[in-house]
Structures are given as structure tokens and as C-alpha cells.
Amino acid sequence: EPTTECWETATFNNTTCVWDVTGTQALEPTTECWETATFNNTTCSWIVTGTQDPIPTGLECWETANFDTPTCSWIVTGTPTTYYLDSDGDGFGDINNTIQDCSTPIGYTDNSNDCDDANNAVNPDAIEILCNGIDENCNGMADDFDTIIPICNTQDITVMLDTFGNATISANQIDNGSSDNCGIDTISVTPSNFNTSHIGDNSVSLTVTDNNGNSTNCNATVTIEENTLRNPEFDNTEVRIYPNPFNNQITIQLSSHYNNTDFQINILDLNGRIVFNKIVTSSNNKIVIGNLDKLEEAPYFIKVTNTENGESIMRKLLKFD
CATH class of the missing domain: 2.60.40.3080 (Immunoglobulin-like)
Structure with a gap:
């Protein structure tokens, strides 16, 4: 009788006068990537051994572990959310003071657009106050562009010609408290020179220009009086x-x-x-x-x-x- 495997059976065939060996080994079982199949001749069966690695511990709240069969390992994925300290409570945080978490911690926000986290009157939603040197609305400009024209105020004056028949006035003589929200740069008056042909009332224009180039004009009356030095004189x-x-x-x-x-x-x-x-x-x-x-x-x-x-x-x- 021939030597056989455990799964084989030898039977003598009187017709052919030979031993017929029949039987098939059981198919190797399907295994996971972490398993190994070994055939046991004693029990005439496949023995599967191996244990999957345990799921990782100590994951952050934003992390998820998934087992990856091709690499036969756990893959940890997930991205934390960055939150920004909101010291002044205006809803806008400090980009230089952060924490990572799964939900918004107390005193933090997911907005990093505050440019002064110590002042709740300074944030991207604030109204810009012109000409104070502070960037209230965090747009990178200490003062937004000023488009407000100055307020022009004048006063009428009377001027006497000198002994040569001439007179000169200054803008300060005509100005009567002109003002501007960002400060006045220059004031000027036109005309400013007069002679005997101007005796009587004359209209002059005062021009007020602020520090940002906005200007306005207003008028005043300059009354020119004749020099009376030629009047009869007493001794x-x-x-x-x-x-x-x-x-x-x-x-x-x-x-x-x-x-x-x-x-x-x-x-x-x-x-x-x-x-x-x-x-x-x-x-x-x-x-x-x-x-x-x-x-x-x-x-x-x-x-x-x-x-x-x-x-x-x-x-x-x-x-x-």
C-alpha cells in the first residue's frame, strides 16, 4: 500500500491490479492580513494564527483610527480646529494666541481678525473714527481716507489804504474760526492786495484746505477806505x-x-x-x-x-x- 497524506485514501483496484489513491487537501482558508494559515498533518486541518493590532489609544478628540488592510496597520486621521483668544469679548480673536480643540473653549473664537484684542471698540465690525490715529476697523489704515471738507467761516473787515494808496490783507484777518475734523493745513484769501480803485466794498474768497487735501471756499466783504491823511489838519x-x-x-x-x-x-x-x-x-x-x-x-x-x-x-x- 502506498504512503498517503492524511487527506488521502489508498484502495487496491483488482481490475487494474494497482492501488488507487484518492482525496484532496482542504483549501487554504482566507485569512486577514495579520493571520497566518499552517496545515496541521496531525489533525489534517489548517490552523490559522495571528492577532490584529489593537486600536491606538490616546487619540485626540478630533482624531479617528481606521484599519488599513493594504498596510495591515491602523491609520489615524483628523485635523484639529484652531481657536483664538478673545480677551476683549468682541467676537474677534488674537491670531498670536491660539489653542486647538474640537469645540470652542470659553473665552475663544474661531475668528482671528482682531487687531487689538485688548480693546473691544477695535475690530473689523467697528466704525472708523477719523483723524485719531487708531485703526478701529482693522483694515490696516490708522485713519480711513478723509473725504469731509472743512467748515469755512469768515468775517467782514474794513481796511484803510496807506499813504501810498495801497492795502494788503491776510487770510487770518478774514478767517472767523474755520475748522476741520482732521485739522486745517492752509488758509488763503483772494484777492489780498488793494488800491484806490478798490475803495468801497470788495468780495474776497477764503480757501480752507485740510490735512488730507479737502478744500472749501467762502466769501467775505472787505471795505476799503480812502486814506484821509490829505484831510485838513489841525496844528x-x-x-x-x-x-x-x-x-x-x-x-x-x-x-x-x-x-x-x-x-x-x-x-x-x-x-x-x-x-x-x-x-x-x-x-x-x-x-x-x-x-x-x-x-x-x-x-x-x-x-x-x-x-x-x-x-x-x-x-x-x-x-x-
């Missing part, structure tokens, strides 16, 4: 004006025949602008002008005119503080 020797220099008060000493006479008193600056204008009646041959401390320290001209006959004198004075 200079009859008039004495003191003290000179003066501070708060001046006295005009007149001759006796000018008692109880009305005089037009004009004080002018060097630009011909009238800074004091008053009709005063002489008393005891004198005129006393007070409350002059508001005048700036500077040279001035004083013109004293007799309102009855137009006679006048002009003297130069010096104001001191």
Missing part, C-alpha cells in the same frame, strides 16, 4: 498823545477851543486794518481812551478826526504788554 503842536509807548490807556491833549467837540478816533495796525473805532467827545480839552489792553503788542497808527470839519492828525504809537 500838530496843539495835540499831544501820551503815554507812548502805551499799555491800557492813552490821553489825547487838545487845545482849549476843542472842548466838548466830537472826534472820530481810529487805531490802525500796520496793515491798515482798523482795530479801534469810536466817536468820543472831548472834555476839559482832553480825550481819554481806555480798555486798550486787548490790543497785541505791536506798532499802531492813531487817527484823530474832528467830526465837524474833517480836520485830522495821525500819529504812530507803540503798544507794550
Whole structure:
């Protein structure tokens, strides 16, 4: 009888006078990647051995472990969500102060667009306040572009021509408190030069330009008066004006025949602008002008005119503080 495997059977065939061996080994079982099949001749069966690696432990809340058969290993996947500290509670976080988690921790947000996390008035939803040097709306500009034009205010003035028939004004004389939300850069007035052809009322334009180039204009009236130095003069020797220099008060000493006479008193600056204008009646041959401390320290001209006959004198004075 032939030697056979455990799954084979030998039977003698009297017809052929030989042993017939029959039987087939059981097919190797299908195994997992971690298993090994070994045929056991004693039990005449396949023995499958091997154990799958345990699922990884210590996973983060955002991680998932899946077994990968081709590599016969666990693959851990998952991406954490980054949250940003929101110290000021305005809903916008600090990109430089982060934490990773599966849900929003208290005091954090998923928005990283705050540019000052210590000030809840500064965030991308805030309204920009112009001209304060702060980027309230986090757009990278300390102050958004200013499109607001200045507020232009003027005042009308009266100016007397000088002895040569000319007068010059400045923008500051016309300006009457013009303002701008971001500050005024320049103010100018046109025209600024006048002569005898301009005697009377003249319209001038004040231009106010702010620090961002926005500008506006407004008008004022400049009244040009003729220089009356050519008016008849009373004798200079009859008039004495003191003290000179003066501070708060001046006295005009007149001759006796000018008692109880009305005089037009004009004080002018060097630009011909009238800074004091008053009709005063002489008393005891004198005129006393007070409350002059508001005048700036500077040279001035004083013109004293007799309102009855137009006679006048002009003297130069010096104001001191």
C-alpha cells in the first residue's frame, strides 16, 4: 500500500491490479492580513494564527483610527480646529494666541481678525473714527481716507489804504474760526492786495484746505477806505498823545477851543486794518481812551478826526504788554 497524506485514501483496484489513491487537501482558508494559515498533518486541518493590532489609544478628540488592510496597520486621521483668544469679548480673536480643540473653549473664537484684542471698540465690525490715529476697523489704515471738507467761516473787515494808496490783507484777518475734523493745513484769501480803485466794498474768497487735501471756499466783504491823511489838519503842536509807548490807556491833549467837540478816533495796525473805532467827545480839552489792553503788542497808527470839519492828525504809537 502506498504512503498517503492524511487527506488521502489508498484502495487496491483488482481490475487494474494497482492501488488507487484518492482525496484532496482542504483549501487554504482566507485569512486577514495579520493571520497566518499552517496545515496541521496531525489533525489534517489548517490552523490559522495571528492577532490584529489593537486600536491606538490616546487619540485626540478630533482624531479617528481606521484599519488599513493594504498596510495591515491602523491609520489615524483628523485635523484639529484652531481657536483664538478673545480677551476683549468682541467676537474677534488674537491670531498670536491660539489653542486647538474640537469645540470652542470659553473665552475663544474661531475668528482671528482682531487687531487689538485688548480693546473691544477695535475690530473689523467697528466704525472708523477719523483723524485719531487708531485703526478701529482693522483694515490696516490708522485713519480711513478723509473725504469731509472743512467748515469755512469768515468775517467782514474794513481796511484803510496807506499813504501810498495801497492795502494788503491776510487770510487770518478774514478767517472767523474755520475748522476741520482732521485739522486745517492752509488758509488763503483772494484777492489780498488793494488800491484806490478798490475803495468801497470788495468780495474776497477764503480757501480752507485740510490735512488730507479737502478744500472749501467762502466769501467775505472787505471795505476799503480812502486814506484821509490829505484831510485838513489841525496844528500838530496843539495835540499831544501820551503815554507812548502805551499799555491800557492813552490821553489825547487838545487845545482849549476843542472842548466838548466830537472826534472820530481810529487805531490802525500796520496793515491798515482798523482795530479801534469810536466817536468820543472831548472834555476839559482832553480825550481819554481806555480798555486798550486787548490790543497785541505791536506798532499802531492813531487817527484823530474832528467830526465837524474833517480836520485830522495821525500819529504812530507803540503798544507794550
